[in-house]
Amino acid sequence: MSVDFKHILYGGDYNPNQWPEEVWEEDMRYFDKARINSATINVFSWAKIQPEEDRYDFEELDKIVDLLSKNHKDIVMATSTGALPAWMVRKYPEVARTDYDGKHHKFGQRHNACPNSPVFQKYSARLAEKLAERYGHSDRVVCWHISNEYGGECYCENCEQAFRKWLKKKYETLENLNKAWNTEFWGHTIYDWDEIVLPNALGDGLWDGNTAFAGISIDYRRFNSDSMLANYVGERDAIRKFDAATPITTNLMGTYKGLDYFKWAKEMDIISWDNYPSYDTPWSQTAMCHDLMRGLKDAPFMLMEQTPSQQNWQPYNSLKKPGQMRAQSYQTMAHGADTIQFFQLRRSVGGCEKFHGAVIAHAGTDNTRVFKEVAQLGGELEKLGGQILGSGSAAEVGIVFDWDNYWALEYTSGPNKDLKYVDQIHQYYRYFYSRNIPVDMISREADFSKYKIVVAPVLYMIHKGVAEALETYVKNGGILVTGFMSGIVGESDNVYLGGYPGPLRKMAGIWVEELDALAPEQKNTIQFADGEESFCNLVCDIMHLEGAETIAEYSSNFYAGTPCVTKNCFGQGTVYYVGTQLEKAGLEKILDTVTNQASVHSLVQETTALEVAVRRAENCDYYFLMNFSGEEVSAPKAFADKIDILTGETLTNQTVFRPYDVRIIKMQRQTDSRQ
Ligand SMILES: [Zn+2]
Incomplete structure (x- = not known):
């Protein structure tokens, strides 16, 4: 399904149910003033709309839908299943x-339902169905938003039984399972499916969430991701009736570890995500998350x-500086967003998010810096209209991101506890970002032939077919960059015997005999x-070396002089093989x-401190020039005499950002410049 909202949805989470009705009309006036054209509603209202097991009450939600419709606002309708009602936990403790x-x-709390609770499955799907029956016909409902920020784990009896079923389907026999888990x-041989227990602190847990059998834990991660995805699909199919x-x-969460978002993307019509960088998150990291979210479906x-x-929930909740929210919003669009939505539109009076920023602050006025900046952006987005919507990427570089590898690399015991998956991927992404070279974040199943360069750092787990696909890609002229901790294990975390990097060894032309680990205070020199x-x-x-040439060798430690x-x-x-973490x-x-x-x-020939990103439409390119450097930067010469479509200003050699x-x-x- 290709999704077209006709204009840039601009708005966000709106919880009028937390406020007396006289405030609602005031909200509508403020929304108009800020050019807010949509609202996401009903995100956490389960207890309100189903106050008892056999009673649904949509009176207030009807009023909210009417209010927004009357004021010509598009509605993103949530299903409310991200937080359980209290009565349900009291009556059916298994739902927790x-x-x-x-x-x-x-x-x-919230995000508190056991995904394998039959009671939760029944009532969440039923609620989604009732909402769709009531509001699905409305032209103002432009998108359904199921649950909220799926995540977490459950290790209850229901999950344990479901895990056994999931394993039976996957492995068919205990012989296969015992072999896969080694x-x-x-002496962990399993003789009966009911002997299998979930890998938590009561079972195979070791320390820091690690377990004695990474293979079991990786399967649990896959199972848990599938379980929650089944919840999503249950609600989705109920809406479709x-x-x-x-x-x-x-709404997804960028590089969140818990769920295999590439698998989820196949069941979603459009990807949406929540972007909450902290005060010290590099802009490259945020850009990488956007590219990953675009990459999930290769779509806006x-x-x-x-x-x-x-x-409010980070250790240090800095304000966005003047202009920062606007620039951050455009960075999001530059990397593929077709909507800009906030959490939230009016700041809560109580609860743990009362210090979370909002369009309308506790002062209840539009005379605030934040409101004015939101209104300025709203005006600009309204002027942009739909012209950028649907446009794509111009990347010639693909970086592989893979949740199975994320889990496997971080579950493995040794060689170095500081080895973190996202950090490794980001080190490569950052290089391309700093040079304004567009990147697609791609899955292990991607069509590599679209790219001149494929980067696959810490490709620790090699699934069936992946090495073959990479080999074909390289044979046909592609350039693959990979490196240490790659090609080590198969899908069940058992090592490819015969020398690392296993299935990548032939194409890399090297054999890795040993892996050394350096503590934070240690480093080696290379030449x-x-x-x-x-x-x-x-x-x-x-x-x-087994055919490869050396580009750099160690010049310290006992392996000095080796590649x-x-x-x-x-x-x-x-194939480039980078056998260590380089500075x-x-x-x-x-x-x-x-x-x-x-x-x-690079998208610009000259060196610039600006971030330059492009969205490629059918006949034209939209270049986003953004200054995150903290200092004044001159406009790149390539853009002199070009017109800024936000202001109509013509850029010159004297233009300063x-x-x-x-x-x-x-x-x-x-x-097409790629031809
Ligand atoms: Zn459970």
């Missing part, structure tokens, strides 16, 4: 979760939530062929070589 330590929870280790066409989504996404000013030196740390592969970065010609293409300058030197070889260029300044340039495209 059991945590990693084995404690069964009482009523409280249960001969520590009464509403065949309105797009359905749920919704920014379902961001705060207009500050969060490039041209004599330049650099540092490395974390993990150091000790390897032998640490290599290049291998394979078919028409090339920034060292990695940049390698990736400069790679991008030169691939003729992959102040911090958080943004300009959008529309350029006609005669021929």
Whole structure:
């Protein structure tokens, strides 16, 4: 389903049920003033609309829908199932979760339902169905929003039984299961499906969430992700009984570890996500999350939530500086968003989010810095209209992101506890970001042939078919960059025997004999062929050449003189293998070589401190120029004489970008520059 909202949805979470009705009309006036054209409602109203097991009460929700409809606001209708009503937990304690330590929870918090509770499954789907029956016909309901920020785990009896069923379906026989989990280790052989227990602190848990059998824990992660996805699908299908066409989504959370979002994306009509960087999150990290969210379906996404000013739940909830929210919103659009939505529209009077920023502050006035900035952006987005909607990416570089690898790498015991999946991916992403080279974040199942360069860091777990696909890609002229902790295990976390990096060994032209781990205070030196030196740390592969050439070698430790970065010609293409974590300058030197070889260029020829990103429409490109550097930056010469479509201003060589300044340039495209 291709989703077209006709205009940029601008609005966010709106909870009028927390306020007396006389405030609602005032809200509508403020929304008009800020050019807010949509509201996400009913996110946490389960207790209100189903006050008892056999009674539903939509009176207040009807009023809210009428109010918004009368005021010509689009509605994103949530299903409310992200937080259980108290009566349900009291009557059916099984709907609450059991945590990693084995404690069964009482009523409280949110995101608190056991995904395998038959009671939860029944009532969540029934609620979604009733909502669709009542509101699915409304032209103002433009999107369904199921539950909220799915996540967490449950280790209850219901989940344990469901896990056994899930395993039976996957492995068919206990022989297969014992082999997959290598249960001969520590004498864990399973003789009956009912002997299988969930891998938590009461079972195979070791420390820091690690377990004695990573293979079991990875399967549990897959199972838990599937269980919650089944909840989503249950509600989605219930909505579809009464509403065949309105797009359905749920709000994701970027690089959140718990759920395999590529698998989820296949069941979602459009991706939406909540962007909450903290005061010190690098802009490259935020851009990477946006690209990942776009990559899930290779399509534009919704920014379902961001705060207009500050969060409340981080350790230090800094205000967004003047212009920052606007610039951040445009960065989101530049990387693929077709909506800009806030949490929330009016700030709560109580509860743990009362300090969470909102469009309308506790002062209850439009005479605030935040409101004025929201209104300015609203005016600009209204002027932009629908022209950018639906446009895509121009990336020639793909970076593989894979939740199975995320789980497997971080469950594995050794070699270095500081090895973190997202950090490894970001080190590569940051290079391309800093040079304004567009990147697609892609799954292990992606069509690699679309890219001149495929980067697959810490590709620790190699699934069936992936090595073959990468081999075909390289043979046909592609450039693959991979490195340490890659090609180590198969889908059940058992090692590929015969030398690392297993199925990648032939195309990489190297054999890794040992993996050294360096503590935070340790580092090794390396030397490039041209004599330049650099540092490395974390993990150091000790390897032998099998056809590859050395680009850099270690110059310290007992393995000094052995290769640490290599290049291998394979078919028409090339494999670069980076056998250690290089310091920034060292990695940049390698990736400069790679991008030169691939003729992959920056979107702007000259060096600039601006972030430049592009959205590619059918006949034109929209260049977003954004200043996140904190200092004044001159406009790149390539954009002199071009017109900023936000203001109509013509850029010149003298144009200066102040911090958080943004300009959008529309350029006609005669021929596809990728040809
Ligand atoms: Zn459970």
